[in-house]
Amino acid sequence: MAYVYNRAEIVRELAWNVGLLHELPHEIQEKFNETEEQYFKDHSKSLKLYMSQMNLDVNVDMVPPKDPYIKVRVLEDLGSGIILSDKTANFARHSMHFLKRTDAEQYISRLTAASISL
Structure with a gap:
């Protein structure tokens, strides 16, 4: 029972850290059995x-x-017209912006998930 409980804790932690916004990387997903994957x-x-x-992002x-x-x-040119909560922005390469943390989190989490799946 301790082993199963420990595995369930790991699955829940992955859901909080990775899975809420994106699918799990294949390397992690292949280590799950069918029950863990469904959980x-x-x-x-x-x-x-x-x-x-x-209407809340607890993550x-x-x-x-x-x-x-x-x-x-900004490290790479993302272009103009990117919509933030209260304005649009031009994310040209090497530009600096002072953004609301909630706006920046959306882009950071996308980039983080892309780098994890490599």
Whole structure:
């Protein structure tokens, strides 16, 4: 029972860290048995449903930030017309922006998930 409980803890932690926004990388997914894979999907689905009903992203800022804004330096040209919560921005290469943390998190999580799946 301790082994099964430990595996369930790992699956829940992965759902919080990786799976809420994206699918798990294949290297991790192939180590799950069928029951663990179904548990991961059900747990992620429940969290997503809860967040959509409450209009809340519980996966952002697990530790409260000191400042609601973050300084962002753009490494690659992302172009103009990117819509943020209160304005549009031009993310040209090497530009610096002072953004709301919630706006920046969307792009950071996408980039993080892309680098994890490599």
